[in-house]
Amino acid sequence: MISIAQLSSEPWGTLHGGDRVRLYTLRNAHGMKVAISDLGATLVSWHAPDRAGRLGDILLGHDTPAEYVAATTYMGGLIGRWANRIAGARFMLDGIEYTLDRNEGANLLHGGTVGFHRALWDVSEDDGALLMRLESPEGDAGFPGNVTVQVRYSLDDDGTLTIGYEAITDAATPLNLTSHPYFNLTGRAGTDIRGHVLSIDAERFFEVDAAMIPCKLADVAGNAFDFRQSAPLGARLDWPHTQLARAGGFDHCYVLRDADEGGAGTGGANESTPQVRQVARAYDPGSGRELTVSTDQRGLQFYTGNALNGDSGRGGVRYQRHAGLCLEAGSFPNQVNMTGQDEVIVRPGATYRQITAYRVDVRKGV
Numbered sequence: 001m002i003s004i005a006q007l008s009s010e011p012w013g014t015l016h017g018g019d020r021v022r023l024y025t026l027r028n029a030h031g032m033k034v035a036i037s038d039l040g041a042t043l044v045s046w047h048a049p050d051r052a053g054r055l056g057d058i059l060l061g062h063d064t065p066a067e068y069v070a071a072t073t074y075m076g077g078l079i080g081r082w083a084n085r086i087a088g089a090r091f092m093l094d095g096i097e098y099t100l101d102r103n104e105g106a107n108l109l110h111g112g113t114v115g116f117h118r119a120l121w122d123v124s125e126d127d128g129a130l131l132m133r134l135e136s137p138e139g140d141a142g143f144p145g146n147v148t149v150q151v152r153y154s155l156d157d158d159g160t161l162t163i164g165y166e167a168i169t170d171a172a173t174p175l176n177l178t179s180h181p182y183f184n185l186t187g188r189a190g191t192d193i194r195g196h197v198l199s200i201d202a203e204r205f206f207e208v209d210a211a212m213i214p215c216k217l218a219d220v221a222g223n224a225f226d227f228r229q230s231a232p233l234g235a236r237l238d239w240p241h242t243q244l245a246r247a248g249g250f251d252h253c254y255v256l257r258d259a260d261e262g263g264a265g266t267g268g269a270n271e272s273t274p275q276v277r278q279v280a281r282a283y284d285p286g287s288g289r290e291l292t293v294s295t296d297q298r299g300l301q302f303y304t305g306n307a308l309n310g311d312s313g314r315g316g317v318r319y320q321r322h323a324g325l326c327l328e329a330g331s332f333p334n335q336v337n338m339t340g341q342d343e344v345i346v347r348p349g350a351t352y353r354q355i356t357a358y359r360v361d362v363r364k365g366v
Helices: 065-070 233-237 240-245
Strands: 009-016 020-027 031-035 042-049 055-057 092-095 094-099 122-126 129-135 146-155 162-168 197-201 202-208 213-217 249-254 275-281 291-296 299-303 326-332 350-363
Touching: 009 065, 020 146, 031 146, 042 350, 094 240, 197 233, 197 299, 202 240, 240 249, 275 299, 275 326, 291 326, 326 350
Parallel strands: none
Antiparallel strands: 009 020, 020 031, 031 042, 042 055, 092 094, 122 129, 129 146, 146 162, 162 350, 197 275, 202 213, 202 249, 249 299, 275 291, 291 350, 299 326
16 A cells, blocks of 8 residues: 555646646655546546656546546546446436436437536545545436445555445436546557557457447457457457447447356445456557556446547647557446346445456566
8 A cells, every 4th residue: 555645736727617626646666656636536647667667658638627628538537427328318217217418419428418527526535545526416417316426546556556436325326437548558649559469358248339339249259359368459450340340449348257147246236245356458568568457347348549530638749549548347338228227226325336456567578
């Protein structure tokens, strides 16, 4: 556990309307540092060494808070109340139909127009970790219930950033939280992730329809979506597959192996003891940086920055398609309208819990 002295904060800017935004930095004993803003509980930057010990920023991001508010890319944001999409921006719960904010065609995406990623969070410190808290009122984006969310960020000396989520509500409501960092392990702005090598511990994924809503489960075996063994991303992005053509790359939810077979690790509102296990790994051969993802969730959305198209980045850089990759742990997209709805409903007296950890270290060899 890091010490209190390794957490610092500084003013970062002012939003239109006068709200002041701060930047908080977690540091470990080896010079790694992660910057997080109270605007959207956003992961702003992550400086990590390469195999030569040179620090580089492995996250895509913007220079100012105002750019985060204006952007539609969700870079580094804490996503809620619902990560990913809800078809038709509607769902039925306990016999009542709820209509939500439609911010992507007919659908809700990532919590709506003003999601958690654009809110100012309350901040406190917990033994060197960062605690962020948000009150989401009843009717927020159309969702029922007053929800209190707390997120804990901690950085360990082994390079693990752990994100612990908790939430309670005073009325039954769906909840699906995630973090949306865009990783580029080269640490060089303006490059892409085609040279990265990826593995995902999943045998199935959800195919999507034209609106990017899951339409059926498919096996990964024998096609571009099979990352059970490490594979280079460039070759997979070039694979002729109708699903890749539809999304412009990968933007699909994987059903993580073992977690869908019952017992611990089903996530959401499930009260069983969570089973955190390693589910994905990304590696950049040039820098030697390796990212490992562990979670207790059932789903992992793999996204290759397909919608990036000259978006403004730090230092005047323009992010193009496939400039970063996202590995977002959570429940399944549109699960509130699918079999398994009960797993994503939080009721009064229950607590939503999730743990996801991103670890960055270095392979010494090629």
